[in-house]
Amino acid sequence: xxxxxxxxxxxxxxxxxxxxxxxxxxxxxxxxxxxxxxxxxxxxxxxxxxxxxxxxxxxxxxxxxxxxxxxxxxxxxxxxxxxxxxxxxxxxxxxxxxxxxxxxxxxxxxxxxxxxxxxxxxxxxxxxxxxxxxxxxxxxxxxxxxxxxxxxxxxxxxxxxxxxxxxxxxxxxxxxxxxxxxxxxxxxxxxxxxxxxxxxxxxxxxxxxxxxxxxxxxxxxxxxxxxxxxxxxxxxxxxxxxxxxxxxxxxxxxxxxxxxxxxxxxxxxxxxxxxxxxxxxxxxxxxxxxxxxxxxxxxxxxxxxxxxxx
Amino acid sequence: xxxxxxxxxxxxxxxxxxxxxxxxxxxxxxxxxxxxxxxxxxxxxxxxxxxxxxxxxxxxxxxxxxxxxxxxxxxxxxxxxxxxxxxxxxxxxxxxxxxxxxxxxxxxxxxxxxxxxxxxxxxxxxxxxxxxxxxxxxxxxxxxxxxxxxxxxxxxxxxxxxxxxxxxxxxxxxxxxxxxxxxxxxxxxxxxxxxxxxxxxxxxxxxxxxxxxxxxxxxxxxxxxxxxxxxxxxxxxxxxxxxxxxxxxxxxxxxxxxxxxxxxxxxxxxxxxxxxxxxxxxxxxxxxxxxxxxxxxxxxxxxxxxxxxxxxxxxx
Numbered sequence: 129x130x131x132x133x134x135x136x137x138x139x140x141x142x143x144x145x146x147x148x149x150x151x152x153x154x155x156x157x158x159x160x161x162x163x164x165x166x167x168x169x170x171x172x173x174x175x176x177x178x179x180x181x182x183x184x185x186x187x188x189x190x191x192x193x194x195x196x197x198x199x200x201x202x203x204x205x206x207x208x209x210x211x212x213x214x215x216x217x218x219x220x221x222x223x224x225x226x227x228x229x230x231x232x233x234x235x236x237x238x239x240x241x242x243x244x245x246x247x248x249x250x251x252x253x254x255x256x257x258x259x260x261x262x263x264x265x266x267x268x269x270x271x272x273x274x275x276x277x278x279x280x281x282x283x284x285x286x287x288x289x290x291x292x293x294x295x296x297x298x299x300x301x302x303x304x305x306x307x308x309x310x311x312x313x314x315x316x317x318x319x320x321x322x323x324x325x326x327x328x329x330x331x332x333x334x335x336x337x338x339x340x341x342x343x344x345x346x347x348x349x350x351x352x353x354x355x356x357x358x359x360x361x362x363x364x365x366x367x368x369x370x371x372x373x374x375x376x377x378x379x380x381x382x383x384x385x386x387x388x389x390x391x392x393x394x395x396x397x398x399x400x401x402x403x404x405x406x407x408x409x410x411x412x413x414x415x416x417x418x419x420x421x422x423x424x425x426x427x428x429x430x431x432x433x434x435x436x437x438x
Numbered sequence: 439x440x441x442x443x444x445x446x447x448x449x450x451x452x453x454x455x456x457x458x459x460x461x462x463x464x465x466x467x468x469x470x471x472x473x474x475x476x477x478x479x480x481x482x483x484x485x486x487x488x489x490x491x492x493x494x495x496x497x498x499x500x501x502x503x504x505x506x507x508x509x510x511x512x513x514x515x516x517x518x519x520x521x522x523x524x525x526x527x528x529x530x531x532x533x534x535x536x537x538x539x540x541x542x543x544x545x546x547x548x549x550x551x552x553x554x555x556x557x558x559x560x561x562x563x564x565x566x567x568x569x570x571x572x573x574x575x576x577x578x579x580x581x582x583x584x585x586x587x588x589x590x591x592x593x594x595x596x597x598x599x600x601x602x603x604x605x606x607x608x609x610x611x612x613x614x615x616x617x618x619x620x621x622x623x624x625x626x627x628x629x630x631x632x633x634x635x636x637x638x639x640x641x642x643x644x645x646x647x648x649x650x651x652x653x654x655x656x657x658x659x660x661x662x663x664x665x666x667x668x669x670x671x672x673x674x675x676x677x678x679x680x681x682x683x684x685x686x687x688x689x690x691x692x693x694x695x696x697x698x699x700x701x702x703x704x705x706x707x708x709x710x711x712x713x714x715x716x717x718x719x720x721x722x723x724x725x726x727x728x729x730x731x732x733x734x735x736x737x738x739x740x741x742x743x744x745x746x747x748x749x750x751x752x753x754x
Binding site: 194196238242243244245247248249251252253254255256257258259260262263267372375376379385386415416417418419420421423424425427428431432435 | 506550554555556557559560561563564565566567568570571572573574575579580686689690693699700732733734735736737738739740742743746747750751
């Protein structure tokens with residue numbers, strides 16, 4: 129291997145980390161009030177829901193799938209919370225998580241047992257799920273007043289926002305799941321070559337259903353946290369286009385869409401990178417139009433660098 | 439012999455399933471809702487369907503090559519805004535500007551996908567963002583809605599009628615006819631099928647795979663831009679907020695029409711039937727005035743699910 133090849137390879141694997149460090153340095157020098165605790169707090173709180181969804185998405189993409197329904201699942205969670213909040217925050221959150229579980233099971237069943245392609249299977253729930261959420265909520269935004277529930281999105285533990293803590297715990301859990309458990313190995317094997325995994329006797333269907341279920345539950349968790357932070361159940365806007373943000377973060381983080389590989393730390397960094405990019409553009413008063421075009425360029429550049437050579 | 443006929447029957451059902459469903463849905467709607475069969479309603483239905491049909495036509499080609507084009511919703515909106523902005527300089531500019539710009543976006547999609555081995559999903563996801571960003575950039579961040587002068591000839595393109603049927607219907611019909619002929623009767627069409635069927639074999643056989651891919655993405659961008667221009671002409675303005683999620687509608691109707699996302703098979707007629715089905719169902723839900731409009735997407739989702747599950751079961 130020549131030096132250039134080694135260097136290319138290194139850049140492919142670590143480009144996203146380099147980009148985050150570069151962006152942090154840029155902001156430290158050029159952005160006023162960037163290196164403040166308040167700012168870091170805001171950035172992390174904003175990134176937490178995306179990160180939680182992206183973790184599930186990374187697992188799904190690792191199996192050579194994709195889950196387009198995550199935004200709709202968040203909307204379902206947002207619609208269900210107000211219905212059960214009267215019985216207390218715990219039942220409300222549990223019901224929202226159950227909705228995510230059912231949605232994930234449903235997706236997993238369609239992909240694993242019926243054999244429908246992940247894009248189409250989850251597209252059905254994307255189209256129908258948000259409609260269902262709106263039907264449940266009568267198309268209304270519902271203000272929430274339960275202090276215990278609202279604390280989830282706004283409260284702190286040891287000075288760290290609760291939603292950020294939950295995101296970190298989940299990231300560690302997902303990393304442990306992929307790297308330290310049989311399930312994680314099976315997941316990557318299924319994504320690498322489904323037929324070979326089946327022939328090797330791996331429980332392919334169970335792995336697939338499990339992965340989509342995890343993704344559904346994580347999307348619901350994200351929906352719960354975002355709803356709590358907003359202080360209202362808003363199924364019309366909750367999680368809109370979240371599937372695209374999550375997929376972007378996962379792919380920018382170095383998990384290939386072709387499956388067989390899951391990079392959890394890369395996904396976390398991908399989320400942070402996209403959040404930093406947005407924050408940088410906003411803080412320098414660049415309009416939304418330019419911001420979107422720059423994000424497009426970053427996605428292409430990141431995937432171009434990380435692509436596998438023919 | 440019996441197995442053969444059973445197989446043939448399954449194949450017929452698979453190919454004609456959506457057509458059968460369309461006939462059933464139309465027949466039932468006609469009987470249940472007296473207003474459904476009125477000429478006005480049918481004209482309106484066809485007009486609403488024509489914009490989606492033009493977009494879905496391009497998507498059909500892309501999906502047959504085994505790809506996907508997520509950018510069409512944004513490109514559609516961009517095309518409308520460009521047409522409305524260009525209309526102040528006359529008919530030709532209003533029509534040519536969106537076509538050229540949107541073809542350019544499609545061309546870049548195609549080049550990136552064909553030449554750099556990047557996944558179509560990601561490339562077109564990026565251009566979804568890019569096109570929406572470009573749209574915002576030329577409309578003061580979405581604050582400006584360009585109006586088309588009412589006396590402009592361009593308005594006629596969207597609002598003119600023959601026997602009460604709007605011009606966009608004829609444009610869509612002509613393009614779909616052309617698309618069907620190209621796909622089934624020309625070597626370019628064969629290349630599209632070969633690219634999606636088995637890319638490596640196609641390359642070995644000398645099929646110009648890269649050129650074919652560039653071609654289909656360019657066509658998809660151009661058609662989305664044209665659909666946007668027609669919509670702008672019909673609405674007499676370049677509405678900035680349209681097209682969000684239209685790519686998913688287009689993918690859904692293509693899939694309902696029997697084109698497989700794995701590539702290699704598909705048909706234009708199926709896509710047209712898919713558009714018909716979705717639009718008839720939406721129309722019927724609108725006719726039931728008491729029903730929450732949110733049920734539209736629920737029903738569309740369930741419907742998509744039923745169709746793909748049936749396709750899958752029948753293919754076994």
